[in-house]
Amino acid sequence: MNKIVLLSILSVSMLLTGYAEKPPTPKIAGFTFIPKDKITTIKKMAYNDSRFMDSCVFIPLETSDAVLINKIVQVETYNDRYYIYDKHQETEKLRVFDSKGKFLFDISKQGNGAGEYVSMNSFFLNGKENRIGIFDPSRLAVHEYNLQGKFLQTVKHGQQVLANLKKSICAGGYFYCHFGVSHFNDMMYYKLSAKDYSIMDKWMPYPIKIVQQMGADVMGHPFSFVGNELHHVLLFSDTIYTYQDGKDQPSLLIKTGKPNIPPTYFKGKPCEHDPFRALVEVWQDKRYSPGFTELFETDRYIMVAFRFNSDFYILDKDKKETFHVLEVDDSYLHFMKSSSINENKLIKVLSQEELTYYQDYIKTSNKDYPKQIRELMANYNIEEDNPILIVYYMKQSTK
Template structure:
């Protein structure tokens, strides 16, 4: 009887312990692409051209935050945040380069703090500049806990607790108390050479999520540490993705580094987003210029690996961190020059066709366009 009890305990423990095939694992066969139409998921598509004028010239959008019918768009090359209304009309800019109060050398990240309602601009070497939503400067705080070096992203978990990502440090995630200047916790050790291919954490509702270029797990930033949200199982292509071997030549030459990383891994995860219905991921596949898409349907528990949509257009952002996914829509900025790669007239209603035609007839380069895909 005792032996039987032990056997039953072992079986139960084995079945109940989360593992590689746990309920939050998404299996994807990267050798078997499937067909799909964008209209399997979306009911309509809206174009929102961002106003272009001599005073409003956007070099490149690297992040967008949608808040109260406004779009706050970070142009990292220009070190400015452009603010547009929901129709794309320009409203104002936030930020000034310099050494004075509220000025900065460059912007690494920004967010709207859900607890204060203010905009927080991050300088990587430890300054957080706070503005109100109209762009008025409030204050600057420093990240100065013992051992701090650099922060490449910033997320507020409560009024004092923040999480930062440090791309090139051995441990990537750092929990700290800004008021007390105290490091609370750090984790997720990874090879520094993979850091250059990483993207910022993303937000869904009130939570932040963290993913890496090769490691197949997506983490939720819990109150005290990272928690597994879901993970991808790519079969024979799945690797832990935390370490890589790089030659001395590749340490000095980025092109060589990319080549050696692709010798060890077949893909790089460029973007992950999710909502109440779907999980989206974009992969950059070895020897392919175009990103490939994964769409996981939570209602069926099935994923699709898509190389080309039926519409023969791209569905991804040129900057992974610029994608917004809500329960109502997907929003992504695209360059004016890529417009015909992203959309066709057949995909649009009459009003949107007119907007597309006007954009294509423009005789000078336009600011980026926001494409809004409305879910069914």
């Protein structure tokens, strides 16, 4: 890949580690710098704040003997259907629900037969081409189906590194992917061919290198595809990057008021080769900004956050305003804890574990909850019912 090295903006070490004490100059074409004094603080925001959202919908997933969900690893949506990767201790399933939460069908099944998958680490959804694919790390292959579940083909790619793939976006004949860090992968982002899943490009090394035989996923939703550009974050950095046509460069810096960690921050520390401990270490070190691990972008908003923090930033591209939200009034309904985005819709999963605590919290709290939430929680059976999806409809651009 032809990397753009902007020596007048950032040193090479800054690009690789996220360290940026001095903000890049806004004179560079396409680069936006937002100083701290241009950011409006919102102390507390409603979970369905009408300034940014049109509506918020709760979808209880149907519960029956045929569909008992254990753990939702991934959820994607297209045409008012929700595709859910459900992971059990010994089985993995790709389940499909409608917009009301009614179970429709499973995509294939686990097995060794034609069109079946041995295991699953992720799936992609390409609505425009009526295609869904399951990444099978056991076979080093991808099994492709149409959106109604009909088997199309199995493509054997033979690449062990794809076992670290966590999330992918299909656009322009390519897959843009986020990978976890492991002993055989230290890159955050990959570009794959949509035909044979060969690696076309990879960029952004993790600042933490794993030497033991293990893997970790320390970022939840670190990228979005808008227009013909991939926008993504870099671990431990307040800068957002743009990848297009094989070139990756900084495009937006939100000045949070603290510097990012220096390049040598982890050297010699116990967390030097442990990504989870490193994440906690930076989060607890109040001298520095931990950067951003989550990025959701719609046609109107850019929203970024660090996964352990309750605060986050929203940039309104229409009004050219930036907000620093310190807190959402209901942490269980925090939309920046979403796991997926499709156009202007953010999708959050309320797991059974979360719902257990949430139900107890509502019972003991003096807060006046909306009728919709009180009824939803009163009728929810913790022991038997499946998780609930929350869909946030963000306001769309008027330009």
